[in-house]
Amino acid sequence: MDIAMITAAVCGVLLIIYFILHKIRHGGSCCGEHEAAAAKIRVSDRDLSHYPFHYTAEIEGMVCAHCVRNVENAFHAADGIYAVVDLGHKTAKLYARHPLTRREAAAMLDGTSYTLTEFKEEKE
Numbered sequence: 026m027d028i029a030m031i032t033a034a035v036c037g038v039l040l041i042i043y044f045i046l047h048k049i050r051h052g053g054s055c056c057g058e059h060e061a062a063a064a065k066i067r068v069s070d071r072d073l074s075h076y077p078f079h080y081t082a083e084i085e086g087m088v089c090a091h092c093v094r095n096v097e098n099a100f101h102a103a104d105g106i107y108a109v110v111d112l113g114h115k116t117a118k119l120y121a122r123h124p125l126t127r128r129e130a131a132a133m134l135d136g137t138s139y140t141l142t143e144f145k146e147e148k149e
Contacts, residue, residue: 106119
């Protein structure tokens with residue numbers, strides 16, 4: 026082995042160690058944007074029969090559990106909305122006590138790094 030190969034291997038190992046330590050120090054979030062998980066906004070009424078309007082929203086920008094909590098919190102902060110987010114499908118099921126427009130749903134995500142890309146009402 027020549028010195029260049031050894032130097033490259035050592036640099037690679039040091040780089041891996043740096044990223045591991047950075048992740049430990051700054052939280053386990055895979056997206057690197059979050060220091061710690063936001064406090065969860067809980068919806069007191071989870072009985073879906075109390076929410077006559079059902080929607081599916083596709084959300085762009087979610088990559089981890091912290092993102093899921095942030096998106097749920099954004100929707101739960103609005104009055105009369107209960108959201109269930111599916112990271113794997115990048116969707117949110119929105120249950121509402123009142124009719125909801127795409128514009129209103131998108132506005133709930135204002136101030137976050139997530140974007141509503143599709144929005145449709147679910148017919149029962």
